[in-house]
Amino acid sequence: MSDTSQYQPKTKPDLGAAVSEIKTALTGKAEELADRSTESGAAAVSALGKTAATLAGSLEEQSPAVADYVRSTGQRIDRLADDLRDKSAGELLTMATDFGKRQPLALLAGSAIVGFALSRIVKAGMGASAEPAGPRADEPNVGRIDV
Template structure:
């Protein structure tokens, strides 16, 4: 397998993992809804941002990947931060 093929596989695997984090985030938001609707809303926003980022990553070449993440972090810092917190939470529970 060539390096570009490996890079593309890694890109798709990363996008799939981001989408999985988004699904887990939505589940966590549902669980939080009764106790803390405001926090649940933030978690949903982060999950939505992760889903959009995953979709965007799937359709781009590797060189654009870094630009997409950088742009997302600048445009939606709260969603980016929430996504990283969510990812850490999901990974710690695995």
């Protein structure tokens, strides 16, 4: 007679606890990654605000009204950068969702503009690297007259 009880574990592992532990670990890692992305996004937005302030300073003499508009836009951009730094990724997602519910057309228009801009950037990057050199690219410009 063989005893099979020696091959069975004495206690059953708690599957629910294991799943809960894995979920907690993954949630923590996802929040950490989202916070890093948020911080780098805030830095990029802040740089854009500084660029707007510089542009406003250079436009001050030529067109004070345009300079004021650019300056106020730069200040709004700075506030956005501060919000990105101060809020968690979950809070930002909630804010974006709430804005989308209140202003669906504005969200749709903004998404279309961002998508268009990204597609132009990607297309310009691909076009520059895939553009073949002309048949005479290696020849020197000696004796040629460009008209």
